[in-house]
Amino acid sequence: MTQEGILIVISGPSGTGKSTIVKEFIRRNPSVQLSVSATTRKARPGEVEGINYFFHSEDEFQKKLHQDAFLEHAVVYGNYYGTPREFVREQLERGKDVLLEIDTAGAMQVRKKFSQGVFLFILPPSMEELHRRINHRGTETPEELERRMNSALEEILHLGNYDYAVMNDHVSDAVQLIESILKAEKASVVRSRHYWLKTFSS
C-alpha cells in the first residue's frame, strides 16, 4: 500500500528567491514532480509537450475550463495558463509528490479545489533584506523600488491563507525546512491513519 503523494504549493513575493528554492528543492529531491501547466501560448523552440507545458488551442482550453479540468487558471498577456487537475491527480495516486510554484491568486484557487494540498509561503528574513534584494541590481528608480516594496508587503498579508511560512535566509536552510515539512505532513495522522489502521487490523 503506497501512501498518496502530496501537492506542495509554493508562493511568495518577488525578491524572496522563490524560484531558486524550487530549483534547489527539485535538484535535491528528483522524485518530486514539478507541476506542468496547460497553456494556449504557442510552443517556443525546444519546448516539449507534457514536459514544459501541455499546449492547447484556445477552443480546447475553454472546453477543459468548462469541464472544471483545472485546479486554477489565469490569463497572462492574452494567453491562458492552467494547472491540469488530472495530471496532478495521477502523480499523487502513484505516490509522487507534486510541486506547484504559483502566485497568491492562483494558490487561493487551488486551495478551494484541493484543500488537502500543503501551502507554503516564502518570506525574506527581514524588511531590510527584502529592500536589499529588490534593489539588488541597483537599476530601479526610487519610484519603481517603492512600487515593488509595496507590492511585496501587500503579498505578505496573504500569509494567513497558507499553512507554513518558510524564511529564505539561506537557500539550503529553506530547502531543508521544506523537506522537513514534507516529512512531517506524510507522518500526520490525518494523512497516514488509514494506512496504519490497515496495518494493525489485519
Add this chain to the structure above:
Amino acid sequence: MTQEGILIVISGPSGTGKSTIVKEFIRRNPSVQLSVSATTRKARPGEVEGINYFFHSEDEFQKKLHQDAFLEHAVVYGNYYGTPREFVREQLERGKDVLLEIDTAGAMQVRKKFSQGVFLFILPPSMEELHRRINHRGTETPEELERRMNSALEEILHLGNYDYAVMNDHVSDAVQLIESILKAEKASVVRSRHYWLKTFSS
C-alpha cells in the same frame, strides 16, 4: 522576539521503543526540556527536587489539584503523579520546547487543557515486529504474550487522537522524523504568523 516553545507529547504502546526514542531525541537536542512531574512518592536516594521530580506531600498535591495546577494527573500504586502546568508554561515562554512522555490516558487529559501541544504516537513498523519485540526476551508465557499484544493493539486504536504517527523502525530515523515535525510545527503559520506580521508591519 522569541517564538514560544512547543509542548511535545509522546505516547505509544509498550514494545515500540518509546523511551529509547525519547532518550536519543534529548541527547541530540539538549536544548529541549524533559517535563518534570510532581509526585507524592518519597524521593529515592539520588533523586533531586526539580530535576527528577517535584516532591509534594499529599495535602500539597491535593491543593494544587484543586487549583487546576496540573495538565494531567494519575494515581499509580497509591502515589499521585502530575504534570505541573506552571513549569511547562515557564519553559515555553522562554522559547524552550518541552517533551512529555506519557500514556494515552494522560495525553488525552493534556490535549483537553493544552490543545496547542503537538501529540505524537510511536508505532512499531508492523504487527510481526510488534510481536517480535514484545516476545523479545522469550520469557513471556503464551497467555502473557497474548495479553500484551492485545493491550498494544488496543492502544493503537488511540492513534486517531494524535497529530502525528512516528514509525519506530530505526531509532535514528524516528528521532529525525520528530526533529522534522518540530521544525515544521515551528514554521506553521498558526504558530509563526504573529511573528511575521510584526516583522513586516514595522
